[in-house]
Amino acid sequence: MIRNLLFRRPDWTVFIVTSLVCLSLILLERRAQERVVWFLQHTVLAPAEFAAGWVERGVGVYWENGRLRQRVATLQMEVDAMRAERGENARLRRLLALDQRHPFALVAADVSGRSLDRLGGSLTLDKGEEEGVTANRAILTPEGLVGRVERATAHQARVLTILHRDCAVAARVARTRVEGVIRWNFGDQPTLHLLYVSSQEDVKPGDLVVTSGQGGIFPEGIRIGTVDRVALEPNGLMKEIVVTTAVDFRGLEQVLVYTPGTAEGVAPPDLLEEEAPADSLAAPAPDSAAASAVPASIGATTAPPTGTVAP
Amino acid sequence: MKLIRDSMVLLVVLSLQATLLYRIEIGGIRPDLLVAFVVYFGWMRGPIPGTLGGFGVGLLQDMDASGPLGMNALAKSVVGFLVARAGFRVHRSNVGVRFAFFFAALLVHDILYYAVATGGDGGEFVKQMFVKALPTALYTAVATLLLLGVAERFTRRRLLTDET
Numbered sequence: 395m396i397r398n399l400l401f402r403r404p405d406w407t408v409f410i411v412t413s414l415v416c417l418s419l420i421l422l423e424r425r426a427q428e429r430v431v432w433f434l435q436h437t438v439l440a441p442a443e444f445a446a447g448w449v450e451r452g453v454g455v456y457w458e459n460g461r462l463r464q465r466v467a468t469l470q471m472e473v474d475a476m477r478a479e480r481g482e483n484a485r486l487r488r489l490l491a492l493d494q495r496h497p498f499a500l501v502a503a504d505v506s507g508r509s510l511d512r513l514g515g516s517l518t519l520d521k522g523e524e525e526g527v528t529a530n531r532a533i534l535t536p537e538g539l540v541g542r543v544e545r546a547t548a549h550q551a552r553v554l555t556i557l558h559r560d561c562a563v564a565a566r567v568a569r570t571r572v573e574g575v576i577r578w579n580f581g582d583q584p585t586l587h588l589l590y591v592s593s594q595e596d597v598k599p600g601d602l603v604v605t606s607g608q609g610g611i612f613p614e615g616i617r618i619g620t621v622d623r624v625a626l627e628p629n630g631l632m633k634e635i636v637v638t639t640a641v642d643f644r645g646l647e648q649v650l651v652y653t654p655g656t657a658e659g660v661a662p663p664d665l666l667e668e669e670a671p672a673d674s675l676a677a678p679a680p681d682s683a684a685a686s687a688v689p690a691s692i693g694a695t696t697a698p699p700t701g702t703v704a705p
Numbered sequence: 706m707k708l709i710r711d712s713m714v715l716l717v718v719l720s721l722q723a724t725l726l727y728r729i730e731i732g733g734i735r736p737d738l739l740v741a742f743v744v745y746f747g748w749m750r751g752p753i754p755g756t757l758g759g760f761g762v763g764l765l766q767d768m769d770a771s772g773p774l775g776m777n778a779l780a781k782s783v784v785g786f787l788v789a790r791a792g793f794r795v796h797r798s799n800v801g802v803r804f805a806f807f808f809a810a811l812l813v814h815d816i817l818y819y820a821v822a823t824g825g826d827g828g829e830f831v832k833q834m835f836v837k838a839l840p841t842a843l844y845t846a847v848a849t850l851l852l853l854g855v856a857e858r859f860t861r862r863r864l865l866t867d868e869t
């Protein structure tokens with residue numbers, strides 16, 4: 395019968411084999427699925443990515459060159475003005491005895507492509523390694539956290555948003571500083587969950603969830619979203635916390651790439667967040683004058699973010 | 706020649722799906738041109754290329770997806786195969802037949818897709834079928850017919866013909 399099927403009905407044979415392969419892939423454990431994806435990306439897709447990168451570098455360079463020359467001239471003037479302001483800022487800081495903050499820069503990038511899948515989860519940016527956008531950089535908007543760079547070529551980068559299963563974020567509840575991990579849950583209703591929060595902890599709907607800064611990829615204090623629902627897991631040990639994202643991912647066209655350790659950077663003033671709630675258990679800012687004098691703190695906690703402003 | 710033409714069509718569809726289609730999103734619903742490509746491919750090239758093409762396109766989509774690996778590959782393989790089997794003796798140049806085929810194929814695709822995506826939750830599955838699948842199928846069928854019309858006028862030849 396099998397021989398009959400193989401030779402007389404090759405279309406059915408191909409169909410059955412293909413379906414079985416698909417079902418096997420679906421039933422694989424997540425780790426194994428990630429290994430398969432990694433293997434395919436580094437074997438089947440690698441030549442295509444290499445060719446695309448080569449075309450992108452070769453064809454795009456002439457068109458890009460003229461545009462960049464103009465941009466460099468404009469930016470140089472801005473940099474000169476900012477250097478003067480930075481010097482003045484440093485002098486004033488010394489006068490006020492304020493501590494120096496870790497430097498960072500934000501690189502603006504346009505969303506040039508979106509996930510092919512209906513559920514979304516990834517973006518392509520029009521900036522790459524040559525613009526300082528490398529793997530594991532945090533991606534933000536003034537509204538909050540978008541995700542992280544998965545990989546980058548010379549002028550493009552692929553971003554895993556927080557709505558992707560491979561993008562987990564160390565997070566905390568701003569009001570009570572309860573820590574957990576934000577992860578997109580692919581279940582009955584795809585939602586963002588704050589995981590590993592004990593049933594004893596104080597978390598309520600409406601609480602603001604921000605990054606905790608642990609893990610080293612995402613800077614501390616960036617808004618992720620607000621708690622939508624809180625329930626107990628069936629085992630009664632952990633809380634089941636559903637979080638609504640601060641960023642509207644459907645209308646996302648421009649993002650900011652966080653590049654820590656870049657002294658030339660400036661933060662746009664619209665990244666300023668509101669004050670934390672009065673009953674916050676967060677440690678108070680070391681100096682209230684410092685908080686008001688620094689116009690670039692990202693996040694909503696009262697504690698200053700680890701990387702906030704250019705010195 | 707057919708291979709080159711199909712590769713070109715796939716390249717255009719991939720580019721459109723990744724870049725421009727979100728701009729014509731209506732209420733969170735946007736056309737799924739990759740399914741439409743699988744329908745076109747299966748319809749024109751037969752069951753084996755249809756199944757394998759659906760598998761390849763689906764796997765490519767799965768590598769970029771948040772859901773389980775193989776979900777798109779399974780749905781598109783089945784669509785590629787079924788369209789090729791069912792569409793063997795119909796008039797592909799007829800607009801009504803085209804619409805019916807694209808619409809039905811999209812629904813079959815989404816039944817499989819959401820059956821896996823909802824993990825067996827019947828209520829959620831029905832909800833997704835009404836809220837997402839039906840509007841997407843309708844929107845995709847209309848958008849595909851429009852695109853096909855433009856492409857056929859532009860190239861002055863029928864992309865979906867009764868010839869094989």
